[in-house]
Amino acid sequence: MAAPVPLAGVARAESAGAGTAAKPSGEAPGGPGTSAAFAPADKTGFGTSRTKESPVWFTLQGGRMSETYYPDLSTPASRQTQLVITDGKTFVERLSDGEARTEPCLQGGAPGYRLTSRGTGWSAVTRYVTDPERASVLIDVEVRSETGAPLQVFVLHDPSLSGEGNDDSAFPQDGTLVAKDKHAASALAAQDGFTESTVGYLDVNDGWTQLSENNGRLKHHYATAGPGNVVQVGRLRLDGCTRTRQTVVLGFGEKAAEAVRTAKRSLRRGFDAAAGAYERGWLEYLGGLPKAPGCLRTPSDQALYTASVVMLAASEDKLNPGAFIASPSMPWAFGTDRGIAPETGSYHLVWARDLYHIGTGLLAAGDRAAADRAMDHLLRSQLPDGHWSQNHKVDGTPFWTNIQLDETSTPMLLAWMLDRHDAKTLRHLRRGADFILKFKSEEGYKAPFSPQERWEEQSGYSPSTIASAIAALVCLADLMRRGGQGDDAAKYLEAADKWQESLDGWTVSTNGPHSSEPYYLRLTKDGKPNAGTEYELGNNTDGKVDQRSVVDAGFLELVRLGIKPADDPVIRNSLKIVDREISVDTPSGRHWYRYSGDGYGEQPNGEPWNVNRPEIKTTYGRAWPIFSGERGEYELLCGDRHSAQGRLRDIAATAGETLMLPEQVWDDRPPVPEVRSGKGTASATPLAWTHAQYLRLAWSLERGTPVEYPTVVAERYLHG
Template sequence: MDEQSLTAGLTEVADHAPGKPGIPPTWSGGRKNAVGCSLGPSRLWFTLGRGIINEVYYPRVDLPQIRDLGFIVADGAGFWVEVKRLNAYTISQPEPGIPAYTLEHRHSRFTLTLRISPDAQRDVLLIECRLQGDKALRPFVLLAPRLGGTGYDNHAATAHYRGRRVLWAEQGPFGLALAAVDAHQHDAIQEASAGFVGSSDGWQDFNRNGSMRWRYQQAGPGNVALTGGLPRHSVLALGFASSRESAATVALSALPRDFGSPWQQQIDDWRNWHSDCGLRCALDLGLPNALHDELKISAMVLRTHQDQIFTGAMIASLSIPWGETRNKRGGYHLVWPRDLVESAGALLVLGADDKAREILRYLIATQLEDGHWYQNQWLGGKPFWQGTQLDEIAFPVLLAAELAARGALDGIEVGDMVCRALMFIAHNGPATDQDRWEENAGVNTFTLAICIAALVSGADFLDDPDRETALAIADFWNSRIESWTAVYNTALARQHGVNGYYIRTAPPKVIMDEEALSEQLPIKNRLQDPGLSAAEQISTDFLQLVRFGLRRADDPLVTDSVRVIDALLRVETPNGPAWYRYNGDGYGEHRDGSAFDGTGHGRPWPLLTGERGHYELLAGNDPLPYLGAMAAMTGLGGMLPEQVWDSEPVPKHRLYPGRATGSAMPLVWAHAEFIKLAYSRAAGHPVDRIDTVWRRYAGRRPKVDLAVWSPGAPVESMLLGESLCLCLPQPATIRFQIGNTGTTGTLHTTQAGLGMHRTTLPVEGLATGESIHFTIETDEVDGALQGNHRINIVSRALHG
């Protein structure tokens, strides 16, 4: 069939659509209006964006099966409009936090109203479609399958199944079907066609002909789409199963009842869920109504991101950042131990202890033999990225401690998990291969805070000598935070009138000398690295030290660091303040608004507004303005974005100051932070602060009398009067020479806790300026232990 025949204005009927295989497939954009699922046995999750249905997931929360389902309104005489491009719509819910949605698209000639709810008992999404206005107009549905999570190799067809017209598709072990009925329960799909995207799909038909002229019975394999004409009022059922016939069966079985029945069941089920959570008391939090509404929406977002098959697993976001530019799903449909525990903490304060327990069980099941977790993984535990982030090894220990403190472990045995996790931290810390932003190696204040808190809180689950070793390492690392991560009297400090500040990441070799500080640490996601030294890179990460009680909010170094990040990272948006992750960040749109493509320019994160609100609370200020700023940065449906735009408007890319960029939306972690800040404000302290950590440190810098040398922390200086403990991962013989006297000796390590072997060197009587030299001999070759080591004695007065 040639181009001329396609555009001749006549109806074209054929068995196979032309244009195989279609243009390269993409997903819908990352900015979602809303997300939802049923609380029944249904294994289906849905997203809304630009006023239509976007990705629908089945049978797991990480597996999208369509790109989108949208609508065209046309009169058959040349007038037509695709409602998502009209961009004149509202979205509403029966109550905040109930994922049953009404979308209303308005045009001078019509109003198209869509009500959307899942079927609680089936893997079916129901859509009530009602068109009002000009009687010459009708709606047409556009459906883009992405079965198996890809736009390649899909097969689409129009068919009659059991006497009903359906649109269906199939790829591998998955099938979908779209059926519809009118107000009288009659077949509602009238005209129908299958085509290849970009050449013979329904949108191209309207674009070329001004009406639906093509009738192709099947298309595939390739990037396919389906189109169907509808009456002015209909109910559509989009079903999923293991074949197209099975999908048609579940879709048709959902239709023989009034739409109001599943709609009301969705409302009742979610209303009861909120009631069972602590939100029934949320009015006691003293929040304005708008923030209380956002609290319920945030609770719903967390619950919606939980999987039905792998109980306890949650993904980072039901969105694909900048999805309209790519076919890959990206890293947000994965389980991240950090995001998972941050979400569990929010579920705990909501009163959903059972869900937090399931998260802990999932984490115990997916812990690796050596004690760590993968950087991220698919729901079933298969790794995706395999970097090592020490905070992600520490976070599950904190969850166990939080549940234990609430008396909510419910018989879960956590001792083995905790011991193996802390052993990994002790053997590999304090430097991490990656910080919490998946990037730099080195010593990071956020990671340190989480690890120290895990060592202290996890010690309660251990017996000596494991417990003693965990606490000794925690105290030592806490005492050295400033030595490892703070700088003083730099050009940046003088520029901002401060004595010093915490840096983003110290080089992996934890020696803060001039050479190390001038070393340029790479900044990822940049087309051209700005070439910042370690001393010039700053972040908001140090605020976690205050949040967990390792430092006071009014500590001079903390307040100086706050001054620096406010000067370099804070952005005043029309909706309130937000902060960049760090200076030089490249994860975000390019300056012209084009999508992130591996490089870009980082944008402010509402999540960090919440973290700053926690700091302000501890500084004695009301964090309500920070809650208000976060809520103001949400979209029409209350979803919190990962990032907001910080430059002049770019309408071409739908970018406006203080509003969502094309990054992930919603970001589950951001909603968890909003919930925790709301409850922290009422409690007067961070609700995720670990009591055992607070009681041990209470914001005070600990003064310890024991320096701990380990392969992960090969300290080159110790304070006058401290004892020196060598803590090694294997048995060893130590040969040493002490001070100016040149006294030599030999010691053998003894077994200590957490799989470590230790000995204490005789450094009593050494004066400032003297040193101790030692070598380590082991049965195994270990590069970190080889060579001659030297530790200098320094004055306590010089210690930062």
């Protein structure tokens, strides 16, 4: 790809008087339009300011600005905002139709981005930041004609306010293009105004449909539309020749007037001033943290470390401190299929398990205040019966309501890492522990049987879930001792000891198909690992499987949490099996699948995962970089620093062009070689868990042992 168009020395757009504006009128017919769908999840940009005054976040994907979030991180507010460029005769192209490269554009790792695009006789550079003083995204737009012929440049905006894109209304107000629903409003504004504009219904008469069907011309200029799936288009006062640069702002508010006011104030401030304040805020935050660990010797490694800190920090909601989401994305059917996702979700929600990883990652990086806020959020969002929901919105409202015992255990582990033994914290944690001790499933099994294990698809006795429950109860007992409540801790230690003695009997097979020696199963449905109990894997996998045939690496939690020694013979034999059965070597190193036969990933042709369409027969779960981090922590506990350092490099090798780490990477199965093995799929990217794992492993290498290792557990079971 050619070098990006330089920003310096480009002529500024002339005043708003250039050209005569075509005034829109009338109401668009044909509503409500095609049902709303969101952009793919493989983001190349994710940004927000460090300020509470600016509760807005943006993402980039596929050469455009994809979802924005307002007023919180559980609420998408738009689906896309991008340029449409035409000569009015022979071509009509969106930024997402041409070549595009995304790269950071600010100093020190601040999450501002430059998107360089090329098409038929044109080039464009767009830069993105948010205004630290208000809820708006600013886009610096620069377009050049490479033939000398004048261009027409439109900005296309697809609102989806309050997470629902099918009930918006749109109209012009005070020179801006406004969209609103019952709860929020947005205003699209341009520095020099719009020469013409229209609003319509998606795939019926929206601006892009008009332009693409009429050789780059708007046949109709509708003023209003909705409620429905509305799309707005406005033509900028740019021609790519004498007028090449413009600022566009997307402002938000609870009401239309507030959104308009916000957009206009950001326009008056200007892109450069806003970007400077945005950059300074992030540099101040990063400057207050320790330098990257010494094991990160190269500039690229240090840049990925900073990007990981920034990604986690940006994932915190501003209205609900400590509510960190899993990913600012909606992978596959979660963004397109209302049968699977009637509401938007589920990644831009809070999961107690992911929050534990995020909290310990930021704690390792030196941001204890963020980890404490995460802990406080967990205390606020605990349900009345003591457990934590499968996931919840950033305000604490439960979203999916299945029970996963590890998500009620991890708050105790995080509290131990933070030495939180005050009376309030202990009161909440004891309620969680009591819920676990009293838990009984619908099938009649008692804890540590869990209705869902950490992959959220099966009930049973899971080594990883049992490990978290044992460690959590021991950590809670230790916190109670420190908080003067040690006399009440006996029942928690008694349960932990009983489960530690029983876990192999629940989860280790001695007659399974993978080895004549004992090995851990992914889970058992009945606590009988030598029984050929069958269950359905799901995720487009036909038929039932023998529980003895399905393995994962979740048993490594037993080592990481101090319950089993690293050299335990069953652990070692199980590692040989998972390396043989569920690992894959890629150009980005060795990575692992979640478990045998996993189908949570793309179709063989690369199309999205879905389990709601009968014509989709096969999907492949791909490899997850987080497992390289888990393996690296295990290797450190074995004293093998060299191998652990290699795992850190393997995670780093999966990063995309803007240093975002994915949920999954392509393996050696189709659609390889059309896609690059070892690089991110269209799974959730960036995934906070992956970035947190990278940070933790980096600091674990620096200190020689896993930074979140609960020594009190190891003292009880390994050194007692």
